[in-house]
Amino acid sequence: MKSEKNKSLSDKFLIPSPDNRETAGKRKKISPQKSDSTGKLRIGDNWNAITIIAYSQNSPLKAIAEFVENCIDAGAKNITIVRGKERGELYIKVIDDGEGIPLNEQGYPNFKYVATHICDSIKKKLKKKGAQGIQGEFGIGLLSFWTVGEKLVLSSAGSDGKTYQMEMNKGEPGYVITMRRSLFSHPGTELLVHPLLPGIRQLNGERIQHYLASELRDRIRKSDVKIKIKDRYSRKEFDVKPQQFTGRFLQNFDVLETEKGQIYLELYLNSYSTENSVSLFRSGTRVLPSISKLDFFNRTPWTAGYLQGMIDVPYLQLTPGTRDGVVQDNSFQLFCDSIGPLEEKLRGIIELEKKAEEEGASRNILKSVQRALKEAFLALPSGEYDWFDIYSTKSGSRKTSDPLFMQTEDTDAGQKIDLPEETGGSDNEEDREFYEHAGPLYSAVISPASCxxxxxxxxxFRCIPRDRNRRIVENQIEVRWEIKEGSGTLSGTEGEYVTFTASDEPITTILRAAVTQADTVCEAEAIITVTESLLEKERQNDKGLNRGIPGYTFVRATGELWRSRFDEKNNLIIINNGHKDYIYASWKKARKLKYISRLFAKELVLKNFAGFDTDALLERMVELILYTEEHLH
Known part of the structure; x- marks a missing residue:
């Protein structure tokens, strides 16, 4: 019998026996039976499969979001999430006023169906019947509690008005259904997870609120559900509001029609930030925080850092394990093909935004540099820094009055010199005051001194009181203004600043300020020329009169060694933005500001100290840079 059995097995699987090894190779192979060539897959170890599914959820926040989604699917309008501590154990409780657990024929909550139909979601069957607003489809959401805590208690009321509960423990296949002792039952469902796992004990209510606001953004908006988080452990409460995007809403990008349905877009154009991203949603639930995580979308405009918003694709197939992956099938390819034509339009919009930001940054840099230079000129000896060539009325002539604060109507926005701001609150000023205390009042100057x-x-106008070392004096100072000669009106007679209103006829007016500190009195005067015709003549003059500190513009001269040049005719400093030093400086805003201010110092020194030797020019440039960067911010 044994030999016959071995013979039949060897004949079936073509295994040579000890007696027929020599003739085994000559024997004709027998084809397998038809029943062995086809079949169906099945699970060999059910509990092992359930364990793998339970641990597939790697995010506790995502697990809590799934609990909340179950509440929304049940038609809840009010959901409360409680984080607390009882008997030394942290817990999370989710309470809703929805339909609760479906009842069985006896009128009890059908917990048995929930526990014994893993991967067989009743919601998927409801979807096939036409139910709307339901998200679940895998039947594995309840197992997510394994990544949150050790024990799950699910409670719901029966038709008899009593409350029943089902208990499940992490890592155990069993479940227990009991009646819960309570004075009264409430509609809906209560889910309790305790104690929380050690690694997520720092998961506070604020973090849950931020996550749900973005993860369930559209589901909250469309269902009009109210979600409240009570963090009793931290003694705080939070209302979950749908995430609000910032920036300019792009109205022409809202709905795309495809063969399998509509794609909903909500895109916003924002200032550049590495935190800006476009999220991928499916039916109101976020799948990916950034669509650029998908290889197809890992390119501009999605990676440019200028777009915020979301794209909702209802027909995408998700991976059930982590619920944050997309199956790249025909539906995904249809989605990619539909979005492709929009990308070029979005790139064009982003390029325009980049240019606008660069222009705005250039204006801010110019304003900062001009303000710093103006403060430097006030601090430097006036006899050594007249800057006559740029501000002369005629070629070769020198103005005796200070032209730095001239403001004319034909000066463009990039060339106007604003009044100096109070620098007492800045860090640089505080540092200087700490080491250098201003002495008693010694002199005063009006800015501008002539205009x-x-x-x-x-x-x-501003009156600047100074001590013997030209430091600004601020303590116990009184300033009084008056019109010494001419006509016009003042906004006031006291204070550091005053506004002068010119008369309706051309005239020369002398403005006087008297500064008092204890028994010391200093006076300063400013000459104001009120005119109509001079400004018109200035517009016709190619070189211009008293155009103030120059502006700047860019020229890309890649590979050339020059960094900047001065255009005297247009009163502009031309900066080579193709130079490697400019490219390096542009990586950081503060470094770029310093680089441009040093180019200003270089060009102003070269222009106004023509004929000086190299050593003298370098000394002047170092001096000007030192006083300029003190006020650069």
Whole structure:
């Protein structure tokens, strides 16, 4: 019998026996039976499969979001998430006022169906019947509690008004259904997970609120559900509001029609930030926080850092394990093909935004550099820094009055010099005051000391009191203003600043300020020329009169060694933005600001100290840079 059995097995699987090894190779192979060539897959170890599914959820926040989604699927309008501590154990409780657990024929909550139908979601069957607003489909959401805590208690009311509960423990296949002792039952479902796993004890209510606001953004908006988080352990409460995007809403990018349904887009154009991203949603639930995580979308405009918003694709197939992956099948390819034509339009919009940001940054840099230079000129000896060539009325002539604060109507926005701001609150000023305390009042100056003002217009003036070392004096100072000669009106007679309103006729006015500190009195004067015709002549002059500190513009001269040049005719400093030093400086805003200010110092020194030897020019440039960067911010 044994030999016959071995013979039949060897004949079936073509295994040579000890007696027929020599003839085994000559024997004709027998084809397998038809029943062995086809079949169906099945699970060999059910509990092992359930364990793998339970541990497939790697995010506790995602697990809590799934609990909340179950509440929304049950029609809840109010959901409360409680984080607390009882008997030394942290817990999380989710309470809703939805339909609760479906009842069985006896009128009890059908917990048995929930526990014995893993991967067989009743919601998927409801979807096939046409139910709307339901997200679940895998039947594995309840197992997510394994990544949150050790024990799950699920409670719901029966038709008899009593409350029943089902208990499940992490890592155990069994479940227990009991009646819960309570004075009264409430509609809906209560889910309790305790104690929380050691690694997520720091999962506070604020983090849960931020996550749900973005993860369930559209589900909260469309279902109009109210979600409240009560963090009793931290003694705080939070209301979950749908995430609000910032920036300019792009109205032409809202809905795309495809063969399998509509794709909903909500895109916003924002200022550049590495935190800006476009999220991928499916039916109101976030799948990916950034669509650029998908290889197809790992390119501009999605990686440019200028777009915020979301794209909702209802027909995408998700991976059931982590619920944050996309199956790249025909539906995904249809989605990619539909989005492709929009990318070029979005790139064009982003390029325009980049140019606008660069122009705005250039204006801010110019304003900062001009303000710093103006403060430097006030601090430097006036006899050594007249800067006559740039501000002369005629070629070769020198103005005796200070032209640095001239403001004319034909000066463009990039060339106007604003009044100096109070620097007492800045870090640089605080450092200077700490080491250098201003002495008693010694002198005063009005800024600007000389200017042209058009009739019936206004001009701001500032009185700057200084000590013997030209430091600004601020303590126990009183300033009084008056018009010494001429006509015009002042906004006030006291204070550091005053606004002058010119008369309706051309005239020369002398403005005087008297500064008092204890028994010391200093006076300063400013000459104001009120005119109409001079400004018109200035527009016709190619070189211009008193155009103030120059502006700047860019020229890309890649590979050339020059960094900057001065265009005297247009009163502009031309900066080579193709130079390697400019490219390096542009990586950081503060470094770029310093680089441009040093180019200003270089060009102003070269222009106004023509004929000086190299050593003298370098000394002047170092001096100007030192005083300029002190006020650069």
């Amino acid at each position: 042209f003002v058009k009739v019936n217009t206004t001009r701001n």
